[in-house]
Amino acid sequence: DAKTTQPPSMDCAEGRAANLPCNHSTISGNEYVYWYRQIHSQGPQYIIHGLKNNETNEMASLIITEDRKSSTLILPHATLRDTAVYYCIVRVAIYNAGNMLTFGGGTRLMVKP
Amino acid sequence: AAGVIQSPRHLIKEKRETATLKCYPIPRHDTVYWYQQGPGQDPQFLISFYEKMQSDKGSIPDRFSAQQFSDYHSELNMSSLELGDSALYFCASSLYDNSWYGYTFGSGTRLTVV
Numbered sequence: 001d002a003k004t005t006q007p008p009s010m011d012c013a014e015g016r017a018a019n020l021p022c023n024h025s026t027i028s029g030n031e032y033v034y035w036y037r038q039i040h041s042q043g044p045q046y047i048i049h050g051l052k053n054n055e056t057n058e059m060a061s062l063i064i065t066e067d068r069k070s071s072t073l074i075l076p077h078a079t080l081r082d083t084a085v086y087y088c089i090v091r092v093a094i095y096n097a098g099n100m101l102t103f104g105g106g107t108r109l110m111v112k113p
Numbered sequence: 114a115a116g117v118i119q120s121p122r123h124l125i126k127e128k129r130e131t132a133t134l135k136c137y138p139i140p141r142h143d144t145v146y147w148y149q150q151g152p153g154q155d156p157q158f159l160i161s162f163y164e165k166m167q168s169d170k171g172s173i174p175d176r177f178s179a180q181q182f183s184d185y186h187s188e189l190n191m192s193s194l195e196l197g198d199s200a201l202y203f204c205a206s207s208l209y210d211n212s213w214y215g216y217t218f219g220s221g222t223r224l225t226v227v
Contacts, residue, residue: 034215036215042220043117043218043219043220046217049215100146100161100171101146101216102158105155
């Protein structure tokens with residue numbers, strides 16, 4: 001799976017948009033971009049994933065550049081409860097393959113009042 | 114909605130003792146993954162099972178073993194515990210045919226070895 005690079009930490013004001021970048025310059029054509037977050041000592045939580053099109057769900061938006069070498073997770077109106085470590089994971093998504101996720105080098109987002 | 118259930122939530126053991134952690138996946142999920150997270154560390158993949166067979170193996174020590182049962186629940190057995198085994202242990206589940214969509218994690222078991 002492709003390696004990802006994220007800033008180690010970021011701050012965001014409550015109510016503002018949080019934009020979390022991720023570089024994955026060696027991503028392959030069959031690799032998806034996944035975002036998970038881990039609120040202190042809780043189990044990681046799936047947020048969103050995408051291949052090449054921008055994606056949006058009730059939690060966040062995912063913007064993937066046209067060359068797919070980087071992406072941005074957007075939390076549109078950050079709240080204090082969004083304070084967590086955010087992991088960008090690039091992974092081959094093959095039907096019929098229960099392959100594992102590899103966590104590493106996430107961004108610690110601190111949402112401040 | 115039902116989530117992944119892990120038990121116990123907390124466990125304190127002495128060195129060289131044995132511990133068993135249990136994981137009950139979301140109903141109809143057939144794949145289970147185990148992760149270990151030490152203090153200040155990222156979750157590290159240990160092992161996974163699909164239909165009671167081991168499907169992937171990560172950095173799981175030889176002192177640890179795991180299995181998945183016919184009802185799809187899984188148990189992680191840890192023997193000869195060491196101080197360094199103190200960590201959060203997470204279990205996650207997914208549908209094998211739909212695992213590309215993402216996993217659901219449990220709340221974890223905090224193991225403290227003293």
